[in-house]
Amino acid sequence: MKKIYSYIGVFMLILTLTIFFLYIKNTNNKSKATNQSLYSLKVIENKDSWIYEIYKNDTMFIRQEYIPSAKGKQSFKTKEDAKKIGNLVVSKLSKNVFPVISKNDLINNNINFENK
Amino acid sequence: MKRFNNKAAIRLLYLTAMLTLFYNCNGDDDSDDTDGNWVKKSTFNEEARSSSSAFTIDNIGYMGTGYDGDDYYNDFWSYNMDTNSWQQLADFPGIERSSASSFVIGTEGYMGTGYNGDTNEELSDYYKYNTATNTWTQIADFAGSARYGTVAFGSDSYGYVGTGYDGSDKKDFWKYDPVADTWTEIYGFGGDKRRDGVTFTIDNNVYLGTGISNGVYETDFWVFDLDTEEWTQLEDIDEDDDDYVERSNAVAFTIDGKGYVACGEYGGSIDTVYEYTPSTESWVEKTEFELYARRDAIAFTNGSRAFVALGRNGTLYLDDNMEFFPNAEQDDDDN
Numbered sequence A: 001m002k003k004i005y006s007y008i009g010v011f012m013l014i015l016t017l018t019i020f021f022l023y024i025k026n027t028n029n030k031s032k033a034t035n036q037s038l039y040s041l042k043v044i045e046n047k048d049s050w051i052y053e054i055y056k057n058d059t060m061f062i063r064q065e066y067i068p069s070a071k072g073k074q075s076f077k078t079k080e081d082a083k084k085i086g087n088l089v090v091s092k093l094s095k096n097v098f099p100v101i102s103k104n105d106l107i108n109n110n111i112n113f114e115n116k
Numbered sequence B: 001m002k003r004f005n006n007k008a009a010i011r012l013l014y015l016t017a018m019l020t021l022f023y024n025c026n027g028d029d030d031s032d033d034t035d036g037n038w039v040k041k042s043t044f045n046e047e048a049r050s051s052s053s054a055f056t057i058d059n060i061g062y063m064g065t066g067y068d069g070d071d072y073y074n075d076f077w078s079y080n081m082d083t084n085s086w087q088q089l090a091d092f093p094g095i096e097r098s099s100a101s102s103f104v105i106g107t108e109g110y111m112g113t114g115y116n117g118d119t120n121e122e123l124s125d126y127y128k129y130n131t132a133t134n135t136w137t138q139i140a141d142f143a144g145s146a147r148y149g150t151v152a153f154g155s156d157s158y159g160y161v162g163t164g165y166d167g168s169d170k171k172d173f174w175k176y177d178p179v180a181d182t183w184t185e186i187y188g189f190g191g192d193k194r195r196d197g198v199t200f201t202i203d204n205n206v207y208l209g210t211g212i213s214n215g216v217y218e219t220d221f222w223v224f225d226l227d228t229e230e231w232t233q234l235e236d237i238d239e240d241d242d243d244y245v246e247r248s249n250a251v252a253f254t255i256d257g258k259g260y261v262a263c264g265e266y267g268g269s270i271d272t273v274y275e276y277t278p279s280t281e282s283w284v285e286k287t288e289f290e291l292y293a294r295r296d297a298i299a300f301t302n303g304s305r306a307f308v309a310l311g312r313n314g315t316l317y318l319d320d321n322m323e324f325f326p327n328a329e330q331d332d333d334d335n
Helices: A002-031 A081-092 A102-107 B002-033
Strands: A039-046 A049-056 A059-064 B038-039 B053-057 B060-067 B072-080 B087-090 B101-105 B106-116 B121-130 B137-141 B151-154 B159-165 B169-177 B181-186 B198-202 B205-209 B219-224 B229-235 B251-255 B258-266 B268-277 B282-286 B298-301 B307-308 B319-323
Touching: A059 A081, A081 A102, A081 B106, B053 B101, B053 B298, B060 B106, B060 B298, B101 B159, B106 B159, B151 B198, B151 B219, B169 B229, B198 B251, B198 B258, B198 B268, B251 B298, B258 B307
Parallel strands: A059 B087, B101 B151
Antiparallel strands: A039 A049, A049 A059, B038 B319, B053 B060, B060 B072, B072 B087, B101 B106, B106 B121, B121 B137, B151 B159, B159 B169, B169 B181, B198 B205, B205 B219, B219 B229, B251 B258, B258 B268, B268 B282, B298 B307, B307 B319
């Protein structure tokens, strides 16, 4: 009889530890959700303009030198513009949506570009 | 207690040994059958698309338009073979579409025709993409009937679009002259009507095969000489009973003077790959595409490297991008 109690005791201990461990892991994930996701964003300056690169598991996946969807070789004029659209691409990728940027996305985010 | 531990350790050892043996046997079997290895490259994510159109200029693959099961697209992307990365470029200026055609004349890409299911319309508009300026210019509409599921290829001077489906299957061919901005019909293709066939280009020869018409997979095989603009019929692709080259909605590409037909549809989606050697006019089966079997994929090919991406299997739309090494040994660890 005593044996059963000790088995139950050990089992409960393992259960508690597992739950505690999972809880810690989850809260950690949540607090760093944007940084620890599969995808990460890097904004780089390039001759008075800005480029964004998106990495998937530390491997370059997208290198965006021109404003996506816009006609011609237009580049991002500010770091903020590149960052806004880069973050939008990352959020689409994280939601498993095809990471297409439309002209409406550019307009809605007040991106400085020539809509020819 | 100690004895139990020893027993368990020995069991584990046995199991590991058996697994290792089994794994090795498996590896040997694979390499005995066929040559070629597929390696996974930079990949899109789950919500992907099929029936996109693609062309390659130097080491850059260009891909645009397509259908994801709900929506038609008009976005346009480049894939850099050297850096293994993508970039979204200027939108394709025509309406969203699937099953468009594209070809390259010199260093400029052309894309047009296709189908939009929202309006249930076959399309004939055509556009030129300038890689130096990232801009599109509308050119003369395709002069044949509006259609989709064509084959298309280019030379240094002209573009060619033919076969396809405009409500019924077609066999006519049209030539685009970029200097005059005109389309003229060219004659001499003696093959069957078809849609969703493929071509691959080796030097100045364009090889045409596969496709489907009225539920029948076409088995005739043709070569078009870009210099003389003459068609010649070759041995049917089902001549050898062991080969199953016939299919529709496949992709084709060229690596180091050999042509390849991969994936596609034959009853259902398939993953088989065949290599064509022009000097011996013979087909050899290669290592099958190592991820989901698929139809309506795209291929990037610059003559020495080739990539197969996107496509669908039934209603599952696919996102991956695989490079093919026809002479490497098959390896499961790089998928």
